Amino acid sequence: MTAAAPVRVGVLGAGVVGSQVVRLLREQGADLAARIGAPLELAGVAVRRPHRHPDIPADLLTTDAAALVARPDVDVVVEVIGGTRPTKDLLLTALRRGAGVVTANKALLAEEGPELYEAADLAGTDLYFEAAVAGAIPLIRPLRESLAGDRITRILGIVNGTTNFVLSAMTAGGDSYEYALKEATRLGYAEADPTADVDGFDAAAKAAILASVGFHTRVGAADVHREGISRVTAADVAAAADIGCVVKLLAICERIRRPDGGESVSARVHPVMLPRTHPLAVVDGAYNAVYVEAESAGRLMFYGPGAGGAPTASAVLGDLVAVARNRVAGGRGPRESAYADLPVESIGSVPARYHISLDVDDRAGVLAAVASAFAEAGVSISTVRQQGRGRDAALVVVTHSAPDADLASTVATLHQLPAVHRVTSVMRVMGEVA
Amino acid sequence: MTAAAPVRVGVLGAGVVGSQVVRLLREQGADLAARIGAPLELAGVAVRRPHRHPDIPADLLTTDAAALVARPDVDVVVEVIGGTRPTKDLLLTALRRGAGVVTANKALLAEEGPELYEAADLAGTDLYFEAAVAGAIPLIRPLRESLAGDRITRILGIVNGTTNFVLSAMTAGGDSYEYALKEATRLGYAEADPTADVDGFDAAAKAAILASVGFHTRVGAADVHREGISRVTAADVAAAADIGCVVKLLAICERIRRPDGGESVSARVHPVMLPRTHPLAVVDGAYNAVYVEAESAGRLMFYGPGAGGAPTASAVLGDLVAVARNRVAGGRGPRESAYADLPVESIGSVPARYHISLDVDDRAGVLAAVASAFAEAGVSISTVRQQGRGRDAALVVVTHSAPDADLASTVATLHQLPAVHRVTSVMRVMGEVA
Numbered sequence: 001m002t003a004a005a006p007v008r009v010g011v012l013g014a015g016v017v018g019s020q021v022v023r024l025l026r027e028q029g030a031d032l033a034a035r036i037g038a039p040l041e042l043a044g045v046a047v048r049r050p051h052r053h054p055d056i057p058a059d060l061l062t063t064d065a066a067a068l069v070a071r072p073d074v075d076v077v078v079e080v081i082g083g084t085r086p087t088k089d090l091l092l093t094a095l096r097r098g099a100g101v102v103t104a105n106k107a108l109l110a111e112e113g114p115e116l117y118e119a120a121d122l123a124g125t126d127l128y129f130e131a132a133v134a135g136a137i138p139l140i141r142p143l144r145e146s147l148a149g150d151r152i153t154r155i156l157g158i159v160n161g162t163t164n165f166v167l168s169a170m171t172a173g174g175d176s177y178e179y180a181l182k183e184a185t186r187l188g189y190a191e192a193d194p195t196a197d198v199d200g201f202d203a204a205a206k207a208a209i210l211a212s213v214g215f216h217t218r219v220g221a222a223d224v225h226r227e228g229i230s231r232v233t234a235a236d237v238a239a240a241a242d243i244g245c246v247v248k249l250l251a252i253c254e255r256i257r258r259p260d261g262g263e264s265v266s267a268r269v270h271p272v273m274l275p276r277t278h279p280l281a282v283v284d285g286a287y288n289a290v291y292v293e294a295e296s297a298g299r300l301m302f303y304g305p306g307a308g309g310a311p312t313a314s315a316v317l318g319d320l321v322a323v324a325r326n327r328v329a330g331g332r333g334p335r336e337s338a339y340a341d342l343p344v345e346s347i348g349s350v351p352a353r354y355h356i357s358l359d360v361d362d363r364a365g366v367l368a369a370v371a372s373a374f375a376e377a378g379v380s381i382s383t384v385r386q387q388g389r390g391r392d393a394a395l396v397v398v399t400h401s402a403p404d405a406d407l408a409s410t411v412a413t414l415h416q417l418p419a420v421h422r423v424t425s426v427m428r429v430m431g432e433v434a
Numbered sequence: 435m436t437a438a439a440p441v442r443v444g445v446l447g448a449g450v451v452g453s454q455v456v457r458l459l460r461e462q463g464a465d466l467a468a469r470i471g472a473p474l475e476l477a478g479v480a481v482r483r484p485h486r487h488p489d490i491p492a493d494l495l496t497t498d499a500a501a502l503v504a505r506p507d508v509d510v511v512v513e514v515i516g517g518t519r520p521t522k523d524l525l526l527t528a529l530r531r532g533a534g535v536v537t538a539n540k541a542l543l544a545e546e547g548p549e550l551y552e553a554a555d556l557a558g559t560d561l562y563f564e565a566a567v568a569g570a571i572p573l574i575r576p577l578r579e580s581l582a583g584d585r586i587t588r589i590l591g592i593v594n595g596t597t598n599f600v601l602s603a604m605t606a607g608g609d610s611y612e613y614a615l616k617e618a619t620r621l622g623y624a625e626a627d628p629t630a631d632v633d634g635f636d637a638a639a640k641a642a643i644l645a646s647v648g649f650h651t652r653v654g655a656a657d658v659h660r661e662g663i664s665r666v667t668a669a670d671v672a673a674a675a676d677i678g679c680v681v682k683l684l685a686i687c688e689r690i691r692r693p694d695g696g697e698s699v700s701a702r703v704h705p706v707m708l709p710r711t712h713p714l715a716v717v718d719g720a721y722n723a724v725y726v727e728a729e730s731a732g733r734l735m736f737y738g739p740g741a742g743g744a745p746t747a748s749a750v751l752g753d754l755v756a757v758a759r760n761r762v763a764g765g766r767g768p769r770e771s772a773y774a775d776l777p778v779e780s781i782g783s784v785p786a787r788y789h790i791s792l793d794v795d796d797r798a799g800v801l802a803a804v805a806s807a808f809a810e811a812g813v814s815i816s817t818v819r820q821q822g823r824g825r826d827a828a829l830v831v832v833t834h835s836a837p838d839a840d841l842a843s844t845v846a847t848l849h850q851l852p853a854v855h856r857v858t859s860v861m862r863v864m865g866e867v868a
Contacts, residue, residue: 024583024730034773035582035650130580136731138572138580146564146572148469149458149751216469279737282716296458296748297570300738303713304731314730317583331765339468 004038007324010074011045012065012090013081014053017104017131018045020313021078022056032317036324044068046081069094076100076323078316080131084108088116095119095127100323102316104131110205110221113212117336126326126333128319133206134159134288136311137304138318143213144334147294152214154293155253156430159206161286161306162197163229163249165189167271168284170237171246177232189286199228200249200269207251210290211267214253216340225268225347232271232427239357239425243398243433245273246281250430256345266345273355273429348405353382355398355433357425358414362393366419370395373417377410378402392421398433438472441758444508445479446499446524447515448487451538451565452479454747455512456490466751470758478502480515503528510534510757512750514565518542522550529553529561534757536750538565544639544655547646551770560760560767562753567640568593568722570745571738572752577647578768581728586648588727589687590864593640595720595740596631597663597683599623601705602718604671605680611666623720633662634683634703641685644724645701649689650774659702659781666705666861673791673859677832677867679707680715684864690779700779707789707863782839787816789832789867791859792848796827800853804829807851811844812836826855832867 009025011018025032025042033039045056046065053061062068069077069090077094079101081087087108091101096119103109109116109132120127130140134157143152158164162184169180181198184190196202204224211219229249240247254266274281279301283289288306293299305311326332360366367386374381380400387394399407414420443459445452459466459476467473479490480499487495496502503511503524511528513535515521521542525535530553537543543550543566554561564574568591577586592598596618603614615632618624630636638658645653663683674681688700708715713735717723722740727733739745760766794800801820808815814834821828833841848854 020730028583028585031585031650031774032583035771136584136728137734138576141575141580142572145756146575146752147748148755149462149466149753150570150748151462151465216465294570294748296454296744296751298739298742298745300571300736302734302736304734308732310730311732314581314584314728317730318580319583321582322579325768326765329766331760332763334759337469340465 004328006039006041007036007075007327008041008043008073009320010043010068010071010077012068012077012079014045014047014056015080016309017312017316018080020309021080021316024313024317032321035321037328038324040320040324043071043074065090066093069099070097072097074099075327076102076320078320079103079105080316082107084111088112091116092119095123095125098123098125100126100327102128102319102323104129104312104316106132106202106205106209107221110208114218114336121335124332126323128323128333130319131312131315133209134290135304135306135308136314137288137290137302137306139290139302140213142302143210143292144337147292147297150294150296152292152294153255155210155214155290156280157206157210157251157288157290158248158280158283159251159288159290159306160197160203160249161288162190162194163203164283165286166198166229167232167247167249170232170234174234174237176234177230198230200226203249203251203269207253207267207269210251211253211265212338215255215265215342216337217265217342218338219265219267219344223267223344225270227270229271233425235357236425236427239355239396240273240427242396243273243355245275245429245433247271247427248274248280256350264343264345266350268347268350271427273427273433275431275433278431348403350404351401352404352407353399353401353429354407354411355396355425355427355429356411356414356423358395358423359392359421360395361419361421362388362391366393367395369417369419370397370414373413374399374410377406377413379406379410398429438762440473440475441470441509441761442475442477442507443754444477444502444505444511446502446511446513448479448481448490449514450743451746451750452514454743455514455750458747458751466755469755470762472758472762474754474758477505477508499524500527503533504531506531508533509761510536510754512754513537513539514750516541518545522546525550526553529557529559532557532559534560534761536562536753536757538563538746538750540566540636540639540643541655544642548652548770555769558766560757562757562767564753565746565749567643568724569738569740569742570748571722571724571736571740573724573736574647576736577644577726578771581726581731584728584730586726586728587689589644589648589724590714591640591644591685591722591724592682592714592717593685593722593724593740594631594637594683595722596624596628597637598717599720600632601663601666601681601683604666604668608668608671610668611664632664634660637683637685637703641687641701641703644685645687645699646772648687649699649776650771651699651776652772653699653701653778657701657778659704661704663705667859669791670859670861673789673830674707674861676830677707677789679709679863679867681705681861682708682714690784698777698779700784702781702784705861707861707867709865709867712865782837784838785835786838786841787833787835787863788841788845789830789859789861789863790845790848790857792829792857793826793855794829795853795855796822796825800827801829803851803853804831804848807847808833808844811840811847813840813844832863
């Protein structure tokens with residue numbers, strides 16, 4: 001089998017992931033060759049500072065990424081540098097001349113996916129990106145291949161390890177957001193500038209990819225409603241615990257049936273209160289997990305390490321084996337499937353349920369005033385709990401499902417009510433809560 | 435895209451799974467066509483009693499399965515009748531003339547896989563079998579494609595819903611095995627003749643498939659050491675709870691490093707005491723889950739419904755889309771990968787840890803006698819707990835890891851010791867137990 005000509009691989013980047021990819025390519029050559037039917041050969045590694053990579057043979061290192069991707073002897077380009085510029089142009093160069101591409105670049109795919117897919121299509125070559133979502137957890141392949149005969153209705157994912165670590169710490173220790181983030185930074189779970197993680201940009205890019213693949217439509221990063229965790233308070237976490245929930249930052253992709261009978265999709269990232277009995281509720285620390293509901297398959301969950309050099313490299317190499325095998329055996333992997341062409345709902349029209357805690361005057365008539373605010377917005381209340389607290393009382397309201405915009409405007413109204421001293425916690429809830 | 439010639443499908447069987455496959459093929463035709471690039475067309479359905487299938491057009495029904503698989507206009511054969519005779523010959527006929535095959539038949543694959551693979555290979559066609567293990571849970575594709583660039587070291591699976599349901603009931607209610615099985619039968623979770631499930635045959639076939647795919651080697655059903663759940667007692671379940679464990683029937687596939695530096699694999703099915711903190715411990719009822727450890731990816735878990743008509747049909751249709759797409763676009767899916775050609779360890783040499791409960795005389799010297807039995811077999815004890823009970827005392831021993839044969843012979847010796855009244859529970863344990 002291994003008599004076939006080698007498949008030559010150019011790697012862009014030798015950082016946390018790239019260095020593992022290079023190591024594994026060299027250590028597991030025999031296994032990979034047997035699985036592909038031809039040896040993989042490292043043709044070059046593009047890095048910024050060659051002297052920082054003494055473990056890679058000097059003649060393989062180059063600072064000229066543009067030249068590497070244009071080399072006619074490079075059959076597959078592995079991209080693990082991230083960013084969208086100049087990465088997009090590098091990958092377009094590779095795809096247009098018919099090279100296969102394996103990328104872990106969620107931001108690039110979420111923003112420029114269609115142009116890359118089109119280039120791959122025109123050249124009849126492969127674009128694989130398992131590593132872009134949830135690290136080593138096989139997810140893209142299950143969604144676009146294993147479930148290709150099913151109708152996915154919903155994807156819920158814990159797809160950002162940093163925020164999950166912070167929220168887990170807040171839940172376990174009652175820590176403030178600021179303290180938990182500081183701990184995460186100290187332990188290496190958060191970057192010095194944590195914006196991409198804590199503000200939900202990273203999760204939103206992944207949500208765009210999951211929604212696109214799962215629903216056979218195009219959802220870009222800009223289509224994803226995004227709220228991060230920086231405004232989650234210890235009070236929110238405590239309020240969640242009071243109703244048997246934990247707070248998680250979820251990427252939520254849903255197929256929505258519109259009143260007119262048509263279909264749309266929603267893709268969003270925001271914190272939710274999730275019942276402790278939900279399979280995702282027990283996913284703690286830096287782990288990732290994605291929960292998928294499909295009409296025939298039912299409820300599936302995929303769980304594993306969502307980041308890290310070696311796990312991400314595992315996903316990259318799995319794709320590399322697939323692309324190389326396709327080149328050796330003929331054929332191609334699945335192309336972009338966006339035929340469904342579904343509109344994306346704005347957050348305001350998506351059905352949601354809210355949990356709202358209020359500090360209010362402890363006197364008759366307050367509940368009536370609060371209840372009226374909900375009623376006027378057409379929002380139906382599921383449960384109210386009233387707790388006396390000396391001078392003040394607290395009201396905890398969980399609503400029935402209503403359009404998100406109506407819920408948000410109700411919260412705005414509550415802020416204005418004279419009897420309401422403070423809105424102490426507002427968060428969406430999922431699933432059956434007490 | 436859908437201008438391509440239809441891909442014509444012959445279905446063998448229209449039982450619980452087959453009827454769902456036929457229904458979905460007809461209901462989701464437009465979606466499937468868009469994903470494949472050509473319409474799927476139902477060419478025929480082979481059944482035993484056509485009058486029992488009024489929902490399938492009469493002109494599609496046939497009782498002649500052999501003729502259906504031989505028809506040159508049938509491009510892909512979907513096999514959901516089960517059994518090995520005459521199923522094997524039917525599938526060989528289809529493969530040899532170049533038709534693709536999608537099967538959910540774990541027993542056939544575990545017993546006759548190599549011959550089927552070889553026929554597929556010679557004809558250059560596809561043999562897919564995602565539905566054969568753990569129903570709708572994408573598992574075969576993740577193992578043989580997503581993790582193709584990694585080294586899998588261990589696969590632990592709850593792959594039989596009937597036995598998991600029975601063990602969950604015994605755990606939750608303290609029920610006897612007999613009572614729990616009766617309940618499972620009444621509720622439809624166990625068949626009238628539950629032998630294939632409770633004696634571990636079903637799980638052993640799946641273990642053979644998982645080990646073969648995961649370790650790139652050949653493991654047949656006969657290579658799998660098999661112990662079912664029929665001897666699990668309420669005392670075992672209680673003893674497990676005492677050390678923070680639950681009893682699960684696991685399919686266990688391990689890569690083993692031999693003292694000589696070589697590698698082998700072990701594939702076995704038996705009840706184990708598993709710590710409650712293990713991700714598999716919380717998988718209850720008829721659900722399935724498979725836990726995979728790989729060198730780079732780390733620890734992954736896949737969870738979902740392991741059986742049922744619609745979930746299994748989802749897996750079958752995912753494969754059907756893949757096979758049809760390969761026919762339309764050119765190319766083939768992955769072939770059998772058995773290059774590693776690893777020997778299979780016999781159960782006796784596999785490292786294991788045992789939990790053993792004994793009723794013994796409550797007098798000095800008994801512990802010494804028992805400890806000697808372990809020492810003589812070279813088995814090291816991890817913990818001993820001694821509990822007085824009036825005339826009797828109970829000893830609970832958890833061993834360190836030792837070859838299974840040495841542990842088994844120690845148990846045999848214990849049965850002979852005059853001070854030992856009764857061996858009340860013997861079971862292997864996995865993971866860190868108290």
